[in-house]
Structures are given as structure tokens and as C-alpha cells.
Amino acid sequence: MDPVHALRDARPTPFWLEDPGRPDADSALTGDTRCDLLVVGGGYNGLWTALIAKERDPSRDVVLIEAREIGWAASGRNGGFCAASLTHGLGNGLERWPDEMAALEQLGARNLQSIEDSVAKYGIDCDWERTGELDVATEPHQVEELHELYEIARQYGDYExxxxxxxxxxxDSPTYLGALWDKDGVAMVHPAKLAWGLKRACADLGVRIHEHTEALDIAESGSGMAVRTPYGRVHARQVALGTNVFPSLVKRIRPYTVPVYDYALMTEPLTDAQLASIGWQGRQGVGDSANQFHYxxxxxxxRILWGGYDAIYHYGAKVRAEYDQRPETYRTLAGHFFQTFPQLDGLRFTHAWGGAIDTCTRFSAFFDTAYHGKVALAAGYTGLGVGATRFGAEVMLDLLAGKPTERTALEMVRRKPLPxxxxxxxxxxxxxxxWSLDRADRNAGRRNLWLKTMDRLGLGFDS
Structure with missing residues (x-):
């Protein structure tokens, strides 16, 4: 069957956000209010910040505002891979922070376990499965690269x-030539249910949540900060910014991130026979080893969620709703899907969607403060934010507290990437x-002069 025909009934909406358990939005903020901590952004970054702030100090008055609805952006559109890695993969981390990798891997493992513990503690029904992930080789040179990475990776975790x-x-895919299996460092999760569960946990701890409340600007006000919204103003002693892909209220931060659009498809549920034809009894997440990779x-x-490959940047760093749909990418993804699983010929896709990811030149989160330490921010998660945002929340709260911690001592936290x-x-x-990464994929992984120059400048990418 022509792969395009498998798209004929695909709805242009994120599968996860159509879940019938989606909660009603909380009311917008009207008038002025005061609080100890204002959290801007209702994705994972903001939700974890609000939750951990209340866990650290239950008496702290915390307000969270979200321009749309909780989890509607990247937190409700991603693939649901919750990884321990804080550095967008071991290779990228070793390239940038070789002296800190042992500490970063330990902190990442603890962070992932803390997410699992919170899911249990707050009774968050989000289809949590600690399955691990397979990084598969589909070209001969990738087998050698994965084996070399394995020799390093096994020092840091349970890899095979x-x-x-x-x-x-x-x-079972005829395209597979080998794989590196991270057995314990990745969990699968229903991303929207995780966001909604965190919302409920925050509210239960007393966080005041206002949706449909956009933060329009920020300024100092007395000894604290004031954030203007469409119908009022929030006066806060401190502010944590979790706006990620959207333009930061701290304007000097804007050159450090760009929005890149990522796309995904979701199939109809597999029959028992279809599932048996591909195995997958371990239910691991899977990603291939190409530069332009699929997850x-x-x-x-x-169902099978199938995403990645295309990463689309629009001139001027624009974030627009119309960019959430890209039929030419869906055609490409559908073709690649049936090349990977030809035994599933005839399977249909029920959903097709996209969304913007904030990326930076080092491909992992960075942190900063502003307004004499009264404002903290984290951004640049580059698609690995399901897990890393909780770590980012802890860093922001550490920075606002003004007390050194093992997190704030990290070079990763102390230094920003190049803008x-x-x-x-x-x-x-x-x-x-x-273009160069695509050429490398087609040329046995050989990197051209442009990519080698980027590597020397610290702008290369090693997953």
C-alpha cells in the first residue's frame, strides 16, 4: 500500500491531548495579586518548579500562570520519553563536560527516580513504564559507533x-544491524497525563493556578517583581520563568534559543497478530542512530508513536500555530515507518501533529538569573525536557535561594552556551x-568541513 494512504484518516491534532481525562482549564487571573513565588509557564518546567517549591516550603505562597492551558505545548505533544540524561545523551555530555559526566549521570539517575517517586506519591495516572531505550543502528558505520559508545556508557549505567x-x-525490523540498550535510564509516559497530574498535585498543595493568563512583561517593583497580564498584575518576591520555546521575558536571553518544529504520527492500535509480527514485548522506547533520527x-x-527526522526552523525564529501541521513531513515519516516495519503494511495513522522545541547551541538546558537574583530561568532543553525539566526546576529554586548546591556548582549550570x-x-x-548532517547520514557518517568547524567551536552535536 502507498504509505500516503495510511494518512488519509489522520486527525491534525496531538493524540495525547485528546484524552478524555483532560481537565477543565482554571480561570484567568483578573485584578492584581501578590505571592512569594510566581511561576510563568504551565508546562513541565513550570509545574515541577511550583510543586518542588511547595515541597521545600509548604508555607510559600506560589502562583502559576499559563498563557493557554496546562500542557498544551511541548509538554503535551512530545513522544513521552522520560530520560535520565541531563545532557541530551552521553556523547553530547562527554564532548562538553567530560570532567562532570559522573556527577551529571548520577544527578540524572536520581532525578529520574524522583519523577517516578512523585508519580507514585501523588497518584498520577500517566501510563508510567520504566522500559529503557534501544538506540538502533541501521547503517554499518553506526554499529561501530554504538559499540565504541557502549565501552564508555557501561561505566555510567546498565547498558547492553x-x-x-x-x-x-x-x-523485529529488517533495518536493524545492532543496538545499544539503556536498560534503566528511560521511562515511557503519557506526556499530557503527566502534565495534568502535576497540575492536580500542585493545586492540592495550595499552588494558585491561572490558565489563559499570558505574562506580557516583567519589571522590578519595590523589593520584588511585577508581571503584567491581560487582566491584572502579579507582584512577587521572586519569579521563575519556564517559558522555554516562547520569547523570554528577559530579553537578553532570547538569542540563546531558537524554535525548531518536530513532527509525529500515531497509528491505530495494533492487533495481536500485528504486535506479534514485530515482537516488542519489552516495550522499550526506540531511536535510531542517524543524525536525522526517528524516535x-x-x-x-x-499504538505506535513515530516521530522525528525532520527538524524545521522558520526564518526569524517564528512560533506560529500553522507550523504545527506539515503534510510533506508526514509523507516522509509514513514512508520511513513502513520501511522499518514492512510487516505492518495496511496499518493506518489516526493522528498527525507537530510542535516547537526550544534548542540552544549546546543541545541541553542552560540556566541564568536576572534582576539581582530575583528572577531565575531555564531553557534550551532540545526535546529532552520530559525528565530534565524537573532538574531544571531544582536548579532555578536553588538559584533563587542564593545558596550553593551540588547543582549550582556544575559548569553546566554556571556557564551559558554561545548565542x-x-x-x-x-x-x-x-x-x-x-544539509550537512543529512549528507553525513548518506556518506557513512563522514562529517564535512562545516560540521568539523562546528565541532571545533563547540557547536557540534554528539548524541
């Missing part, structure tokens, strides 16, 4: 290298990098 027969015994996983009702250049250089550079 699988040859072609072993990985196909886990998930995919099994949902609780045995992106202004347009049109930014657009040209991102386009050239994407």
Missing part, C-alpha cells in the same frame, strides 16, 4: 550492546548544518 539478531529478538514507542493501548547569530546568518547556518 546487541548484535543484529539480539536486537531483532527485542523489536518511536508503544502506547498503553498498543545564535542574528538573521540572516542564523537561518543560513541552521540550514547548512541540517
Amino acid at each position: 550492546f546487541l548484535d543484529a539478531d539480539a536486537v531483532r529478538a527485542q523489536v 518511536y514507542r508503544i502506547s498503553a493501548d498498543n 545564535f547569530p542574528p538573521e540572516p546568518v542564523r537561518w543560513a547556518g541552521i540550514g547548512l548544518t541540517k
Whole structure:
């Protein structure tokens, strides 16, 4: 069957956000209010910040405002991979912070366990499965690269290298030549249910939540800060900004991130026979080893989420609703899906959607303060925010507390990445990098002069 026909009934909306358990939105803020801590942003970054702030000090008066609804943006549109990695993969971390990797991996493992503990503590029904992840090789040079990474990775966690027969015994695709299996460092989760569960947990602890309340600007006000909203103003002693892909209220931060659009498809539920044809009894998340990679996983009702490959940047760093749909990417993804799983010919896609991810030049989160330490922010998660945002929340609260911790001592926390250049250089550079990465994928992984230059400048990407 032509892969395009599998898209004929796909609804242009995120599968996760259609869940019938979606809560009603809380009322917008009207008039002025005061609080100890204002959290701006109702995705994972903001939700974890509000929750942990109340856990640390139940008497702290916390307000959270969200421009739309809780979890509607990246937190409700992602693939649901909750990884321990704080550095967007071991390779990227070793390239940038080799002396800190042991500490970063330990902190990441503790952070993932804390998320699992919170899911249990607050009774969050989010289809949590600690399955691990397979990083699969589909080209011969990737097998060698994964084996080299395995020799390093096993120092930091529970990893296993699988040859072609072993990985196909886990998930059966004729494209697989080998894999690196991270057995314990990744969980699968229903991303929207996690956001909604965190919302309920925050509210139960006394966080005041206002949705449909956009933060329009920020300014000092007396000894604290004031954030203007469409119908009022919040006066807060401190502010934590979790706006991620959207333009920061601290304008000097804006050149450090760009929005990149990512896309995903969701299939109809597999029959028992279809599921048996691909195995996947371990239900691990899967990603391939290409520069332009795919990520995919099994949902609780045995659908396959299939996403990635295309990463689209729009000139001027624009974030617009119309960019959430891109049929040409859906066609590409559908074709790649059936190349990977030809035994599923005839399966249909029920949902197709996209969304913006905030990325930075080091491909992992960075942190900063403003207004004499009264404002803290985290941004640049580059698609790995399901887990790392909780760590980011702790860092922001540490920075606001003004007391050194093992987190604030990290070079990763103390230093920011290089900013992106202004347009049109930014657009040209991102386009050239994407073209070069695609060429490397088609040329046995060999990196051209542009990519080698980016590597020397610390702007390269190693997953």
C-alpha cells in the first residue's frame, strides 16, 4: 500500500491531548495579586518548579500562570520519553563536560527516580513504564559507533550492546544491524497525563493556578517583581520563568534559543497478530542512530508513536500555530515507518501533529538569573525536557535561594552556551548544518568541513 494512504484518516491534532481525562482549564487571573513565588509557564518546567517549591516550603505562597492551558505545548505533544540524561545523551555530555559526566549521570539517575517517586506519591495516572531505550543502528558505520559508545556508557549505567539478531529478538525490523540498550535510564509516559497530574498535585498543595493568563512583561517593583497580564498584575518576591520555546521575558536571553518544529504520527492500535509480527514485548522506547533520527514507542493501548527526522526552523525564529501541521513531513515519516516495519503494511495513522522545541547551541538546558537574583530561568532543553525539566526546576529554586548546591556548582549550570547569530546568518547556518548532517547520514557518517568547524567551536552535536 502507498504509505500516503495510511494518512488519509489522520486527525491534525496531538493524540495525547485528546484524552478524555483532560481537565477543565482554571480561570484567568483578573485584578492584581501578590505571592512569594510566581511561576510563568504551565508546562513541565513550570509545574515541577511550583510543586518542588511547595515541597521545600509548604508555607510559600506560589502562583502559576499559563498563557493557554496546562500542557498544551511541548509538554503535551512530545513522544513521552522520560530520560535520565541531563545532557541530551552521553556523547553530547562527554564532548562538553567530560570532567562532570559522573556527577551529571548520577544527578540524572536520581532525578529520574524522583519523577517516578512523585508519580507514585501523588497518584498520577500517566501510563508510567520504566522500559529503557534501544538506540538502533541501521547503517554499518553506526554499529561501530554504538559499540565504541557502549565501552564508555557501561561505566555510567546498565547498558547492553546487541548484535543484529539480539536486537531483532527485542523489536523485529529488517533495518536493524545492532543496538545499544539503556536498560534503566528511560521511562515511557503519557506526556499530557503527566502534565495534568502535576497540575492536580500542585493545586492540592495550595499552588494558585491561572490558565489563559499570558505574562506580557516583567519589571522590578519595590523589593520584588511585577508581571503584567491581560487582566491584572502579579507582584512577587521572586519569579521563575519556564517559558522555554516562547520569547523570554528577559530579553537578553532570547538569542540563546531558537524554535525548531518536530513532527509525529500515531497509528491505530495494533492487533495481536500485528504486535506479534514485530515482537516488542519489552516495550522499550526506540531511536535510531542517524543524525536525522526517528524516535518511536508503544502506547498503553498498543499504538505506535513515530516521530522525528525532520527538524524545521522558520526564518526569524517564528512560533506560529500553522507550523504545527506539515503534510510533506508526514509523507516522509509514513514512508520511513513502513520501511522499518514492512510487516505492518495496511496499518493506518489516526493522528498527525507537530510542535516547537526550544534548542540552544549546546543541545541541553542552560540556566541564568536576572534582576539581582530575583528572577531565575531555564531553557534550551532540545526535546529532552520530559525528565530534565524537573532538574531544571531544582536548579532555578536553588538559584533563587542564593545558596550553593551540588547543582549550582556544575559548569553546566554556571556557564551559558554561545548565542545564535542574528538573521540572516542564523537561518543560513541552521540550514547548512541540517544539509550537512543529512549528507553525513548518506556518506557513512563522514562529517564535512562545516560540521568539523562546528565541532571545533563547540557547536557540534554528539548524541
